[in-house]
Amino acid sequence: MGRVYNFSAGPAMLPEPVLCQARDEMLDWQGSGMCVAEMSHRGKEFMSIATQAEADLRELLKVPDNYKVLFLQGGASSQFTAVPMNLLHGGGRADYINTGSWSKKAIAEARRFCEVHVAAATDDCKFTRAPAQDELNLTEEASYVHYTPNETIEGVEFPYVPETNGKPLVADMSSTLLSRPIDVSKFGLIYAGAQKNIGPAGLTIVIVREDLIGQPITGIPTMFDYKVQADADSMYNTPPTYAWYLAGLVFKWLKDMGGLEAMAAVNARKAKRLYDLIDGSAFYSNPVDPQARSWMNVPFTLDNPELDERFLKEAKAAGLTTLKGHRSVGGMRASIYNAMPEAGVEALAVFMQEFERSQG
């Protein structure tokens, strides 16, 4: 078949122009006679790729000069460990906001290294909303405040950036980074697995304020020490070079698309198309507070779950794949990251309406 519209939560679609360029350069990057995956990471060819990728990411996110941008391995799950190891700074406590599955994983790992104070939790409503600023019970003893701006599984997104009274704010932005402009200066540390909006799985971006690094706990793996990685320009050991290159192509594509303000407008339209359809239907439902609905992950259920399998089968036949919801939530989930074209969302919307008409 031709290319499908793939609604996977991650790894997820990549922009077709990025794939075409990677394909065309596979055997010979710009006259070097090498695939990027074959290049020494210390050679001038790869160094130029790495440097340009970082510059483009900094430009897209307007990263202030006093922040380091790291290109690491290990996914957000490694950052669940690295964050307390690097940011406790001799303290024994951190505040975490619990808004869903990924918050819970971050909390569970942090508890192995410090006392976690849950500053707010929305489990009372099955993680279908974001807590308001005045619900956040932040503590004086915390070394930092951690939250998950977008919960990939529950489809919940904070509509605001928490105010933390000067405490470093740490954000797992795996499924939202680059979906819209952000003010990096509000954060102490931002991390994101690449496999949603950045590039292929196997690359992890960390953006960290310089003054926060250099005081790790005893027994930190050297690879997890932000200071070591920052001092080595993310090349303490061999970095995931090909993933870094693909991410660089994605950054270039985002610039070609008009940058993050333009992406935000497109992403807002894509999400609205699906939520409007769901809200206007007695056949589909989404349980999330409209103020906190994710632009990136749109979970929805069929009111008659007996139709789930048929929905998935017919969607797949229509070239709309990977719509099955996470097992912990059930139903469907349409992940519509930057690389999902508006035409893909429109095709899904038309399919959903048609399916409702034929089955409803």
Add this chain to the structure above:
Amino acid sequence: MGRVYNFSAGPAMLPEPVLCQARDEMLDWQGSGMCVAEMSHRGKEFMSIATQAEADLRELLKVPDNYKVLFLQGGASSQFTAVPMNLLHGGGRADYINTGSWSKKAIAEARRFCEVHVAAATDDCKFTRAPAQDELNLTEEASYVHYTPNETIEGVEFPYVPETNGKPLVADMSSTLLSRPIDVSKFGLIYAGAQKNIGPAGLTIVIVREDLIGQPITGIPTMFDYKVQADADSMYNTPPTYAWYLAGLVFKWLKDMGGLEAMAAVNARKAKRLYDLIDGSAFYSNPVDPQARSWMNVPFTLDNPELDERFLKEAKAAGLTTLKGHRSVGGMRASIYNAMPEAGVEALAVFMQEFERSQG
């Protein structure tokens, strides 16, 4: 220019048929309508890729059933930490053999978690040989014995597998795994960064005997816990899917080439061609004990180092790239992993002879 012969120590050349297949499948893997990098790691398409890659690697290396094969992130440098964290088993001491730059890095990291007893070291001869079995001063208290079968920088390779009297033998095989058959049952744990003989940087292979896992130290990052990774089939979090796929293509290519016995014959010929040339010349030198010369990394110096730059420049013009030696050793280094064709080694040999004739 066309494809070059790239003698990089890693990331290094990949087999051209692998790159061609990856190129052809970039926008649509086997009718799925997706690039492999876009696939959910939990979907049946990627699961089939992952399972086949592991099966092919097990077949190539004849991995016994009581060993787990893990596809991880973080490179050998992460394993420098993970090995003591997982294998100390409550003990406080490990034996390490020090044969060069990578041994030293492994030792430095292990020292952060236990007492390291250096069972043998060859720094007295600037790491130009491998210690003999009867030089190994192994201790009763050690939980395991660690060594580096092939030192990538010094070009030293053990001509034998150390006997450890039942202690688990741990080997950093980053630059030798898959270059020849090995008897996996002699090892407790084998690890290797992918970027030499396996695939792109960003993937790390760990082969570990099952009875050795499940007793990690307190405070181990969950991502470093072999038991967690083994129980999750290396999918505790999102694995580096595209790198895993490329590694699978390399494994398939190795099978097409006749497996590891056939590769060993080719690799022995390739290495012999260069060492014979060097030994037969008064212009080039290699300081390594002939019994311990690496098949994979051939360092050599020009007796007149003032010619180094010209050598590199003319080699590059002849399509022979990345020959500069590691800064700690100087001179040249030709890394000739599996994917370096015999024709590439022959082209280098002819160039070296021609250069000697014109300059000598």
